Amino acid sequence: MRKFFGIIKESLTASEDTDYTAIGVRRAIVLLSIPMVLEMAMESVFALVDIFFVSKLGKHAIATVGLTESVLTLVYSLAWGLGMGITAVVARRTGEKDPSGAARAAMQGVLLAIALGVVIAIPGVIYAREILTLMGAEADVLVEGPMYMRIMLGGNVIILLLFGINAIYRGAGDAAMAMRSLMLANAMNIVLCPLLIHGVGGWAGFGIMGAALATTIGRGIGVCYQLFHLFDGRGRISIKGIRMVLDPVVMVNIIRVSAGGVIQFLLPSVSWIFLSRIVAVFGSGAVAGYTIAVRIMIFSLLPSWGVANAASTLVGQNLGAKQPDRAARSAWFCGHMNMMYMVCVAVLFWLCTSWMVGFFTTDPAVAEYAISALRILCLGYFFYGYGMVFAQAFNGAGDTLTPTYMNAFCFLLIQIPLAWFLSQHLNWGPQGAFSAVPMSESFLAVLSAYLFQRGKWKTVKV
Numbered sequence: 001m002r003k004f005f006g007i008i009k010e011s012l013t014a015s016e017d018t019d020y021t022a023i024g025v026r027r028a029i030v031l032l033s034i035p036m037v038l039e040m041a042m043e044s045v046f047a048l049v050d051i052f053f054v055s056k057l058g059k060h061a062i063a064t065v066g067l068t069e070s071v072l073t074l075v076y077s078l079a080w081g082l083g084m085g086i087t088a089v090v091a092r093r094t095g096e097k098d099p100s101g102a103a104r105a106a107m108q109g110v111l112l113a114i115a116l117g118v119v120i121a122i123p124g125v126i127y128a129r130e131i132l133t134l135m136g137a138e139a140d141v142l143v144e145g146p147m148y149m150r151i152m153l154g155g156n157v158i159i160l161l162l163f164g165i166n167a168i169y170r171g172a173g174d175a176a177m178a179m180r181s182l183m184l185a186n187a188m189n190i191v192l193c194p195l196l197i198h199g200v201g202g203w204a205g206f207g208i209m210g211a212a213l214a215t216t217i218g219r220g221i222g223v224c225y226q227l228f229h230l231f232d233g234r235g236r237i238s239i240k241g242i243r244m245v246l247d248p249v250v251m252v253n254i255i256r257v258s259a260g261g262v263i264q265f266l267l268p269s270v271s272w273i274f275l276s277r278i279v280a281v282f283g284s285g286a287v288a289g290y291t292i293a294v295r296i297m298i299f300s301l302l303p304s305w306g307v308a309n310a311a312s313t314l315v316g317q318n319l320g321a322k323q324p325d326r327a328a329r330s331a332w333f334c335g336h337m338n339m340m341y342m343v344c345v346a347v348l349f350w351l352c353t354s355w356m357v358g359f360f361t362t363d364p365a366v367a368e369y370a371i372s373a374l375r376i377l378c379l380g381y382f383f384y385g386y387g388m389v390f391a392q393a394f395n396g397a398g399d400t401l402t403p404t405y406m407n408a409f410c411f412l413l414i415q416i417p418l419a420w421f422l423s424q425h426l427n428w429g430p431q432g433a434f435s436a437v438p439m440s441e442s443f444l445a446v447l448s449a450y451l452f453q454r455g456k457w458k459t460v461k462v
Helices: 002-013 025-057 059-095 099-126 128-134 141-154 156-172 175-198 208-231 248-280 284-320 324-357 364-396 401-425 430-454
Strands: none
Touching: 025 059, 025 175, 025 208, 025 284, 025 324, 059 099, 059 128, 059 141, 059 156, 059 208, 059 248, 059 284, 059 364, 099 128, 099 141, 099 156, 099 248, 128 141, 141 156, 141 208, 156 175, 156 208, 156 284, 175 208, 175 284, 248 284, 248 364, 248 401, 248 430, 284 324, 284 364, 284 430, 324 364, 324 430, 364 401, 364 430, 401 430
């Protein structure tokens, strides 16, 4: 027991002397996975806290969050894709024992996140109502929904910075810092959400707009914490003294690696938008139920992404240290760990679905959709566990194109057409759209395992 608590303490203190390419593979995975799992758990808390307080405002408020979130997945795709490139380059330089190269890559990652955020914010603020209308929002949703969307899309630079800087820390092996920044952001969001949504004392609050403000402010405080430690010069990685100007060579390298990652994450996001549009045909109740189910699902998947991120870091650093076989062993072991966790979650969801959904809605129609969606979505959890690890392993190696091709095939040619066919042609209703997800994701996971085993990712240059 003392040894168990000792390794937890070691994983959370992020010693600068720990070389993840030299210690035992299992120990390295555990040391990186614990803070990364906690980091992703903190990100999932954002989703649950928002929907918990917003659900008290009714199904139209939930639908607003759901439709906005489906559009925000495009921002998350950029954030994750950019993060993949940053992590891969920083991890490779770290494995090569090149701290100045890692710092230069970190600075270029920060500048790229800011530039992308500004480009997205302008049309998002101007065309919020038009975007919601295009998504099939009902008239009641269009009353307060546009302002909610304006705040969320207008503040997307904060999302990009939060993900991008955490990717820097993960690539350097300082997962504990990434975890602490999200813990701080979450704490602020938990405090601000009820105050800004429902008010306090005689003040009525901002309603659904308060949820957007609370989330944006909370994440903004987390970003300030990240930047303070990134510039103070005392951590595992520091950009203190690095000029805040464009470095074409490093920037192009990050963009090259990130491009595949962006498209890779953009494809499932586009698929989610289409799924939301298909579900919207069946009314706000179906959208609200789907939104609740997805938020609960995210709560289980994001910690699992923590293990996958550990695989990404270890693959990148071990390739930098010229140890490709050790990189492969790390990924497979992470996959086994992830699979066991996901199966346990799937069983729990099937047994406790009604109880979980009851926390977010008392509307029988909304609850019915949420319960069926959650039970159907978790049917593919066995395969999800392996699939997300291998995708991140490819990304950590700098091979972002292989998972991009796989995502294009599985989401554009399988998931979206299948969702339409099952829901519309076979008249399965929203459940048809839900069912297409585990089917396509399971096929994607099997394909990922096959291509990873072939080993071409070991020769990618970053």
